[in-house]
Every structure is written in C-alpha cells, then in structure tokens.
Amino acid sequence: AQSVSQHNHHVILSEAASLELGCNYSYGGTVNLFWYVQYPGQHLQLLLKYFSGDPLVKGIKGFEAEFIKSKFSFNLRKPSVQWSDTAEYFCAVTRGSSNTGKLIFGQGTTLQVKP
Amino acid sequence: DTGVSQDPRHKITKRGQNVTFRCDPISEHNRLYWYRQTLGQGPEFLTYFQNEAQLEKSRLLSDRFSAERPKGSFSTLEIQRTEQGDSAMYLCASSENRAGVTQYFGPGTRLLVL
Numbered sequence: 179a180q181s182v183s184q185h186n187h188h189v190i191l192s193e194a195a196s197l198e199l200g201c202n203y204s205y206g207g208t209v210n211l212f213w214y215v216q217y218p219g220q221h222l223q224l225l226l227k228y229f230s231g232d233p234l235v236k237g238i239k240g241f242e243a244e245f246i247k248s249k250f251s252f253n254l255r256k257p258s259v260q261w262s263d264t265a266e267y268f269c270a271v272t273r274g275s276s277n278t279g280k281l282i283f284g285q286g287t288t289l290q291v292k293p
Numbered sequence: 294d295t296g297v298s299q300d301p302r303h304k305i306t307k308r309g310q311n312v313t314f315r316c317d318p319i320s321e322h323n324r325l326y327w328y329r330q331t332l333g334q335g336p337e338f339l340t341y342f343q344n345e346a347q348l349e350k351s352r353l354l355s356d357r358f359s360a361e362r363p364k365g366s367f368s369t370l371e372i373q374r375t376e377q378g379d380s381a382m383y384l385c386a387s388s389e390n391r392a393g394v395t396q397y398f399g400p401g402t403r404l405l406v407l
Binding site for chain 2: 182210212214220221222223224227229230268270272274276277278279280281282283284285286
C-alpha cells in the first residue's frame with residue numbers, strides 16, 4: 179500500500195535556525211506532492227505543492243521543497259524560522275493516475291520554534 | 294467567508310448513539326472528501342464524492358458510517374452506534390475537478406465518544 183513517512187515527529191528550533199523536514203513516499207508511479215501546515219487552533223492549509231516541472235517548489239511564508247524522484251523524497255526547507263512557524267506540518271501525496279485525488283498523509287511533524 | 298465550513302465543531306456523545314456531521318464545501322467545487330484524524334496521526338481518507346456520486350470509500354469506513362451529498366452541494370457523514378474508537382477529528386475538504394489541484398480543508402468536527 180502507498181505510504182508517506184515523515185522522519186521527524188517533533189522538532190524544536192530557535193528563531194533564525196534553518197529547517198528541513200523529511201518526507202518520503204512509497205509509490206513508484208507519477209505523484210503529486212503537497213505540504214500542508216496546521217497552525218495552533220487553525221485548519222489545515224496548503225504551504226506548497228509539486229505537480230510537474232521544476233522540482234524545486236517555492237511556497238508561502240518563505241518555505242520551499244525539493245522533489246527528488248530517485249529518492250522518493252519531498253523535503254521541506256526554510257532558511258530561517260520564526261516563532262510564528264510553530265505548527266504541525268504534514269506531507270501528503272496523490273497518485274498522478276488517481277481519478278479521485280485522495281490525499282495520503284504522513285503522520286505529521288510538530289515544529290516548535292523558541293523565541 | 295467562502296471557505297469550507299463544518300458543523301458542529303465539537304460533539305460529545307455516549308457510546309451507542311448516532312451522530313451526524315455536515316460539511317459545506319466551497320461553492321464551485323465538484324469534489325468533496327472526508328478524512329479522519331486521530332491524535333498524533335495525519336488525516337486518513339474516508340470517502341470521496343464527485344458532485345452527488347460517492348465514487349470511493351476507504352476500508353476504514355465500516356458499515357456504521359454513511360455519507361451523502363444529495364444535491365452535489367453540502368455533504369453529511371453519519372456514524373451509527375458510535376464506539377469509543379470513533380473519537381477523532383473528522384475533516385472535510387473540497388476541490389475543483391482537476392488533477393493535482395489543492396484540496397481546501399474545513400475546521401473539522403471533533404467527536405468524543407464517552
């Protein structure tokens with residue numbers, strides 16, 4: 179079965195530190211890749227997505243992610259985190275051939291940024 | 294606010310009772326999804342509608358669960374004879390009917406079964 183793995187369950191950083199959250203998926207075909215974020219008390223919202231083209235994707239709030247097909251990875255990065263980035267981050271995948279577009283999520287990474 | 298809305302936001306019920314949740318998607322979105330999220334986990338797919346047609350159901354969706362989208366607009370998710378294991382956040386999302394599009398999520402309904 180297709181799965182998504184996020185390696186870091188809980189990350190604690192100080193402001194201005196760099197961030198990289200790992201995400202690997204198990205499906206071998208064409209995929210669409212997403213990072214969603216859930217700020218405290220808010221609903222899931224899209225940070226960025228990869229559909230095709232340039233494997234380096236830029237999203238909102240200074241986040242970016244790189245799709246490396248050979249490694250089945252889609253890691254999220256930010257060069258300098260802020261306290262307001264404290265949130266839960268979810269990597270998700272849809273199969274490119276899927277008629278439904280259902281998302282398969284990783285288990286999430288909780289990011290805590292200390293001021 | 295033209296986002297996805299869900300009602301109620303919280304529901305506490307006793308084991309064995311039936312509960313129903315409602316989701317109102319973004320108005321021009323044909324696709325509607327239900328997901329379930331338990332503590333410490335990512336959302337898990339439950340079911341998918343394209344307009345009024347329910348086109349996919351997860352094996353997670355036991356026969357106690359039923360979902361409808363009668364006019365292709367709002368959707369309801371009913372859980373009959375609730376069990377403590379049904380306690381979770383139930384999320385609704387909607388999207389346009391194209392590949393690779395963004396799914397927009399509602400705030401969720403948090404269910405607690407006592």
